Amino acid sequence: MNLGGNIAGIMTPLIVGLIVQATGSYFLALMFFAAAGVALLICSTLIDYSRKLPV
């Protein structure tokens, strides 16, 4: 789980930097955040909070 967070930490500043460099604006970078927000919403909704893992 922490690994996921750190991958985001490594990749996000790079991706935003490249987007800004390539497009010369921040619009797509903001859309990138919005997309991540939607993806987080989907992931959070798919977690089954009612069940304990049978492991």
Place this chain on the structure above:
Amino acid sequence: MSEQVSAIGATGAVRPTGVRWNIFLLMLFLISINYIDRASLSVAMPLISKEFDIDPAMQGLILSSFFWTYAAMQIPGGLLADHYKPRIVIALATIFWGAFQAIAAVATNWWVLLLTRLGLGASEAPIYPAGGKLNAIWMTQNERGRGATLLDGGAPLGAALGSIVIAWLIAAFDSWRTAFVIAGVGTMLCGLWAWYYIRNEPREHPSLNEAEARYLEQAHALEDAATPPSSGGSWMAYFRFRSVWCMCLGWMFFNTTFYGLLTWMPTYLFKVHNFDIKVLGGASFIIFFAGFAANWSAGGSATPGAAAVVRRTWYSAPCSALPPSWRRCRFSWWPMCAIRSRSWCCCPPRCSSCAGAGCTGPFLPRLRAATNRVFLVAA
């Protein structure tokens, strides 16, 4: 917290001290500083990029470099906390990252700056695993949720305070270098304070009275007796479950917005909206303080029914605020505030990730504890 302590006090003849809560308030403070220091470069980046003449792709590389060593040192950091005990690890880590923060002030080109960020990342990494260890040692089973919330709350609080403190220092001294030196030296002094106050065992602490020591020992003895022996199952087995994948991916997407805003927002506000450095600090403060408030309310109520309510509430409002941000209005940073606060609503799993007993290693035990607890939450 004070209600908790007084509730315990009412049952015994002698009122127990609350040393453990003081330690965790100190940890909240240290982790806030941890985030102040890592956020400082982002706030100063508009000035630094002009001074060093670096393009956006290179800025992204320098902002990212912190995480290279930070990620690499997560597990070694946990091993250090296990082997050398939390007190010395927390104190030394704080002193070292303060030193790297101060050294960054004398950088005259991008690669020296990048090297200091690598050092900052490596020395900031052990604080969370060491904090998790303190949570296992100093808190009882029922208190660990709150302990973890105090540890986790430092992230958005530090991000919020960092922008305002660093922006204020830069404006006051008219120099990002002076601001970095003050932040770095201040951090090192806090490292000494951590050494002065934190202890590895409750009994070693001079301010702790017999009642608190007994209370902790009894709670831990009960807990040990109730813990079933480890099943020894492979952790890979967890990845058979959709919920585990979703939790890991969700945490990644959460951090995409969190670290994205943390690293790039000051430059964005500066370039696109022409905010000056002081206004910029205030705007960043509002955005991340919303995250702190959300974290606090959600973590404090990570009980079965409340978690679901909190989750729903924190989702719905900000989602409705998302579409306006697409219009890129003058204050398009404001909807971001909503995105941020909603993001923290996934923190019941995050808070409980530290809550498992013996959560000392950074990744696997956390995942294990998190998965167990998440599915216990509403069970």
